[in-house]
Amino acid sequence: MLPLIDPAVAHARTITPAVRVEAEKLYRACCDIGFFTVKNTNLSTEEFVDIFTLAHRFFAQPLEEKMRISIENSSHHRGYGKVGAEQLSPETPADFKETFDMSRDLGPTHPGVRAGDLFYGPNQYPQFEGFKETVERYYQRLSETGLNLLALMAVSLELPIDYFDPLFDDQTSVLRMIHYPPVTDAGQISAGVHTDYGCLTLLAQDAVGGLEVKPRGQDWIRVPYEPDMLVVNIGDLMQRWSNDVFQSTPHRVVPPLGVDRYSIPFFLEPNTKTRVACFDSCVTPKTPCRYEPIFSDDWITSRFNQTYAYRQK
Ligand SMILES: O=C(O)CCC(=O)C(=O)O
Numbered sequence: 001m002l003p004l005i006d007p008a009v010a011h012a013r014t015i016t017p018a019v020r021v022e023a024e025k026l027y028r029a030c031c032d033i034g035f036f037t038v039k040n041t042n043l044s045t046e047e048f049v050d051i052f053t054l055a056h057r058f059f060a061q062p063l064e065e066k067m068r069i070s071i072e073n074s075s076h077h078r079g080y081g082k083v084g085a086e087q088l089s090p091e092t093p094a095d096f097k098e099t100f101d102m103s104r105d106l107g108p109t110h111p112g113v114r115a116g117d118l119f120y121g122p123n124q125y126p127q128f129e130g131f132k133e134t135v136e137r138y139y140q141r142l143s144e145t146g147l148n149l150l151a152l153m154a155v156s157l158e159l160p161i162d163y164f165d166p167l168f169d170d171q172t173s174v175l176r177m178i179h180y181p182p183v184t185d186a187g188q189i190s191a192g193v194h195t196d197y198g199c200l201t202l203l204a205q206d207a208v209g210g211l212e213v214k215p216r217g218q219d220w221i222r223v224p225y226e227p228d229m230l231v232v233n234i235g236d237l238m239q240r241w242s243n244d245v246f247q248s249t250p251h252r253v254v255p256p257l258g259v260d261r262y263s264i265p266f267f268l269e270p271n272t273k274t275r276v277a278c279f280d281s282c283v284t285p286k287t288p289c290r291y292e293p294i295f296s297d298d299w300i301t302s303r304f305n306q307t308y309a310y311r312q313k
């Protein structure tokens with residue numbers, strides 16, 4: 001069982017006894033497992049249902065239609081990724097999944113777009129009525145929930161409760177829809193063993209299940225589906241930021257044979273040029289800072305290039 005955290009207590013950015021309780025639970029979860037679950041988000045049950053319905057409709061289209069918004073046409077890593085586009089583990093074949101990625105839909109007046117930044121730009125959307133509105137609303141909701149979790153994390157790290165807010169006010173988070181087609185032989189890997197690149201991942205999965213997590217020194221844990229629940233994990237950038245106090249835990253997807261599975265991760269990432277240097281509270285005489293400061297976007301770019309076939313051409 002993964003620990004359950006209530007992000008809503010941090011909404012007002014005021015340190016209350018409830019904030020301290022949740023921050024302490026979150027801290028332990030991040031140190032010991034790197035994964036936890038979240039309920040009491042600002043998403044309604046209908047919004048969970050709507051986003052999955054949209055994902056089903058999107059992936060049900062013919063391949064040619066989906067390829068009109070191929071990620072390979074985007075200078076900003078947005079749009080449709082066909083089966084085989086991503087290989088999360090170098091040890092196993094490319095992942096047996098298709099994806100749709102979006103971020104904040106930014107036009108030419110945004111300074112990052114003008115500067116030609118990879119992380120700021122327009123989305124590529126399919127032509128459905130309501131698609132843009134539904135995914136953008138979901139993105140907004142997940143961003144709020146993610147920032148509430150970061151507020152708890154800030155408290156647990158002895159930082160001001162609103163420490164992360166200005167670092168995410170021009171965020172580069174990515175919302176992804178994933179369809180795993182039915183696996184028919186054991187050689188097909190839905191999602192290979194990997195860690196996530198960034199800060200925090202907030203995942204909605206469907207009732208099929210299949211997500212498995214391997215905390216340090218423990219066996220694989222299966223993460224069961226529960227309605228209205230998000231599964232959250234620490235990514236490599238946050239592990240680095242915390243001087244390895246928090247764990248970015250390996251995970252994989254092993255769904256039951258022969259069924260379609262859908263999941264919707266939200267990768268919460270800061271503004272570009274966020275300087276990631278060990279938090280003071282994570283550095284002690286016995287555990288000096290292990291990492292050079294790095295800019296968040298340089299880190300994410302290097303990780304993309306390792307896992308995407310089209311970026312290696
Ligand atoms: O589909 C899932 O349950 C997990 C997906 C995942 O780990 C990822 O895309 O990074």
Ligand SMILES: [Fe+2]
Pocket residue numbers: 194195196201251
């Ligand atoms: Fe992942």
